[in-house]
Amino acid sequence: xxxxxxSSPQVPRLVLSGITKRYPAVVANNAVSLTVMxxxxxxxxxxxxxxxxxxxxxxxxxxxxxxGTVHFNGQPVSVRNPQEARALGISMVFQHFSLFDxxxxxxxxxxxxxxxxxxADVTRRISQKAAEYGLDIDPSRPVHxxxxxxxxxxEIIRALLTDPQLLILDEPTSVLxxxxxxxxxxxxxxxAAEGCSILYISHKLHEIRELCxxxxxxxxxxxxxxxxxxxxxxxxxxxxxxxxxxPALEHRPARLGAAVLEVQGxxxxxxxxxGVDLIDLSLQVRAGEVVGIAGVSGxxxxxxxxxxxxxxxxxxxxxxxxxxxxxxxxxPQRRRELxxxxxxxxxxxxGAVPTMGLAHNLLLTRSEAVGAGGWLHLGRLExxxxxxIRRFNVKAGGPNAAARSLSGGNLQKFIVGREIDARPTxxxxxxxxxxxxxxxxxxxxxxxxxxxxxxxAVLVVSEELDELFEISDRLHVIAKGRLSPSVARAEAxxxxxxxxxxxxxxxxxxxxxxxxxxxxxxxxxxx
Numbered sequence: 001x002x003x004x005x006x007s008s009p010q011v012p013r014l015v016l017s018g019i020t021k022r023y024p025a026v027v028a029n030n031a032v033s034l035t036v037m038x039x040x041x042x043x044x045x046x047x048x049x050x051x052x053x054x055x056x057x058x059x060x061x062x063x064x065x066x067x068g069t070v071h072f073n074g075q076p077v078s079v080r081n082p083q084e085a086r087a088l089g090i091s092m093v094f095q096h097f098s099l100f101d102x103x104x105x106x107x108x109x110x111x112x113x114x115x116x117x118x119x120a121d122v123t124r125r126i127s128q129k130a131a132e133y134g135l136d137i138d139p140s141r142p143v144h145x146x147x148x149x150x151x152x153x154x155e156i157i158r159a160l161l162t163d164p165q166l167l168i169l170d171e172p173t174s175v176l177x178x179x180x181x182x183x184x185x186x187x188x189x190x191x192a193a194e195g196c197s198i199l200y201i202s203h204k205l206h207e208i209r210e211l212c213x214x215x216x217x218x219x220x221x222x223x224x225x226x227x228x229x230x231x232x233x234x235x236x237x238x239x240x241x242x243x244x245x246x247p248a249l250e251h252r253p254a255r256l257g258a259a260v261l262e263v264q265g266x267x268x269x270x271x272x273x274x275g276v277d278l279i280d281l282s283l284q285v286r287a288g289e290v291v292g293i294a295g296v297s298g299x300x301x302x303x304x305x306x307x308x309x310x311x312x313x314x315x316x317x318x319x320x321x322x323x324x325x326x327x328x329x330x331x332p333q334r335r336r337e338l339x340x341x342x343x344x345x346x347x348x349x350x351g352a353v354p355t356m357g358l359a360h361n362l363l364l365t366r367s368e369a370v371g372a373g374g375w376l377h378l379g380r381l382e383x384x385x386x387x388x389i390r391r392f393n394v395k396a397g398g399p400n401a402a403a404r405s406l407s408g409g410n411l412q413k414f415i416v417g418r419e420i421d422a423r424p425t426x427x428x429x430x431x432x433x434x435x436x437x438x439x440x441x442x443x444x445x446x447x448x449x450x451x452x453x454x455x456x457a458v459l460v461v462s463e464e465l466d467e468l469f470e471i472s473d474r475l476h477v478i479a480k481g482r483l484s485p486s487v488a489r490a491e492a493x494x495x496x497x498x499x500x501x502x503x504x505x506x507x508x509x510x511x512x513x514x515x516x517x518x519x520x521x522x523x524x525x526x527x
Contacts, residue, residue: 011074013038013166013197019068021054025397028054030221041198043208043229046218047242047437048409049395052201056168060092061085089165093155093172095408095435099143106139109158129157134183145274148345149297149463168199171435173207185211203437205234217241242439249446252453254473257287260426260457262321268307268314276300276481283476283483290458292472294465296501300481301461305430309342310335322426339425343416351415354404358396358414359385361403366422392417409436420447427451430461445471465494479503
């Protein structure tokens with residue numbers, strides 16, 4: 001398919017000139033100019049809060065600029081809403097998904113397509129695209145049953161079904177496995193070869209260097225540089241983006257203490273038809289160590305986290321023990337009293353209430369500012385929020401800024417900071433640095449290691465293998481509701497973990513046990 005549609009290679013696909021967008025507390029974009037050619041994959045790089053997402057929403061018509069012009073295929077355009085953007089040939093995959101929870105995958109996709117199409121046709125096209133691009137998804141599943149990674153697949157498929165001339169991707173690989181990222185890159189390179197232009201936002205610098213031919217760098221809402229990523233290093237891109245290289249993590253040898261989290265024989269049937277059964281899971285996390293759990297999204301991570309956090313209290317009491325106490329049937333508040341704090345993967349709606357200020361969002365898991373009779377000490381609450389904002393370098397309009405007003409990365413820093421600041425004895429974190437820039441990711445990972453060095457037990461569930469290799473002392477893999485044996489970080493490889501993600505550890509473990517038995521027999525004969 002020729003996606004140039006009347007635009008010759010010499011005519012830019014997109015030209016932004018002097019785009020400015022002001023909000024009461026911040027100037028999100030300040031005289032931003034940018035040019036994207038047909039068939040070009042163009043990165044927009046910047047730290048959290050630099051104005052990247054606002055600029056993309058202006059192109060897509062969901063935000064109106066205060067100043068500046070937009071040209072598309074050589075023609076001046078004023079995109080008033082996403083429907084007009086799609087009619088022009090512009091599609092966008094948002095970092096925060098725009099899906100209706102109560103509708104199925106097919107119904108959600110159907111909403112953004114030609115209304116003359118029948119649902120059955122859309123369902124068939126979804127299955128075809130999913131198979132073609134390796135984005136496995138069931139069109140009949142309700143969205144509320146999907147994991148974050150599965151929702152990401154729905155958004156990508158929905159965008160691809162519109163045959164876009166310009167595809168905007170905001171952190172598209174943040175919850176994809178390395179294998180899925182490779183498949184997505186094949187898709188994107190094919191689209192670019194066919195003439196589709198791609199605007200690509202990512203904090204993964206190696207992805208930008210591999211995929212993108214041009215890069216515009218934003219800092220504080222302004223363009224601070226334009227470069228060719230292939231000619232840059234990760235370090236030089238970091239300096240362009242945040243003015244410095246992120247600090248190297250110091251991973252000291254673990255000083256292990258007593259077991260803080262013990263899971264023994266945890267089995268739970270799925271709560272809905274699209275969930276995953278947990279089958280005889282056992283694991284242990286001791287004080288002073290970080291244990292990582294890898295796996296492809298939708299293999300039981302969500303069900304395990306609900307069982308550990310207390311959102312699902314169907315476990316046998318002794319199946320989950322926290323600080324030596326049987327906790328399988330305890331609700332979240334009782335588990336927090338035992339020292340367990342939890343960071344969910346969904347920031348808005350589960351980690352934070354979107355319309356509430358950051359200070360009041362502290363009350364979801366913290367009670368230091370709650371006085372006798374339930375009276376709130378607002379000054380203490382705001383001071384506590386301000387301290388977290390300062391310590392974790394959160395860009396926000398103060399402690400009373402609404403959670404939804406923050407960029408995804410800054411909200412993540414606040415939520416992680418809220419739980420780390422509680423000084424837990426057990427911290428369970430899901431996707432700790434999803435959508436967070438390299439500087440903030442290094443800070444969050446450094447804080448997790450500092451917590452571990454102070455004697456906290458930490459369990460991290462992440463789909464970013466690089467992250468797990470960087471901070472974990474031991475690794476498990478979850479696949480189809482089963483948990484692999486643990487493997488020391490020093491003995492783990494990307495190839496091994498990738499194989500285990502398909503549930504292949506049983507063969508390897510059996511082979512290892514057979515080798516040990518054989519060695520024991522040889523030693524016995526020699527003796």
